[in-house]
Amino acid sequence: MIDLHYWPTPNGWKISIMLEECGLPYTLVPVNIGRGEQFRPEFLAISPNNRMPAIVDRDPAGGGEPVSVFESGAILIYLAEKTGRFLPADLRGRNAVLQWLMWQMGGLGPMAGQNGHFLLYAPEKIPYAIERYGREVNRLYGVLDAQLARTGQHVAGTEFSIADMAIFPWVRTYKAQQLPLDEFPHVRRWYDAVFERPAVRRVVDLGKELRAPKMDEEARKALFGQTAQSVRDAAHLTDNRR
Secondary structure (H helix, E strand, O other), rough: EEEEEEOOHHHHHHHHHHHHHHHOEEEEOOOOHHOHHHHHHHHHHOOOOOOOEEEEEEOOOOOOOEEEEEEEHHHHHHHHHHHHHHHHOOHHHHHHHHHHHHHHHHHHHHHHHHHHHHHHHOOOOOHHHHHHHHHHHHHHHHHHHHHHHHHEEEEEEOOOHHHHHHHHHOOOOOOOOOOOOOHHHHHHHHHHHHHHHHHHHHHHOHHHHHHHOOOHHHHHHHHHHOHHHHHHHHHHHHHHOO
């Protein structure tokens, strides 16, 4: 059994899709990031970066103590290696998948996150930030569209992989990103095909009822008000409870 520490965000969706695709049994453990639950000592013990998702695998390969993993890209690789699925074993196939996984982790996710922040959550509209991140997300969609024009059905080659699982949830936010998906026909085709996968259909609304309809000041502080000192304070509290 795997414990999935989760909140309904793109990074949370990635891992729930992988678990469903692999048919792995899991328990959903909500982490209300708008109420600061990511700073609880028991969560920091498995995710020291105070970000979800994280997993605890209570039946790891080879047995022994449970294994915890944080960072969504690392979790996808861990689960792929655990199951032998969605990450090719051959050198070239594995290399292609990992490159596009890192593209999402280092590019699409952070840039779309910043674009969404300045469009939706910033207390004041900052035209430079909106243009800067909007243009970069537009560029990244163009990169993805060109790649899918070359590969056809899947991002990293002929097989559905953890690269597709990582990228799809961020493309799912295209309306919030104010990007017309039809301007990227290969992305549109790929997105529609992934959306129809049974495992994806099962989880696209997983935990939807957990999300608050509006962001209040408590949530804003929990999500955007953290500093190095708040991390030190949470770590100190964790150490004192051991």
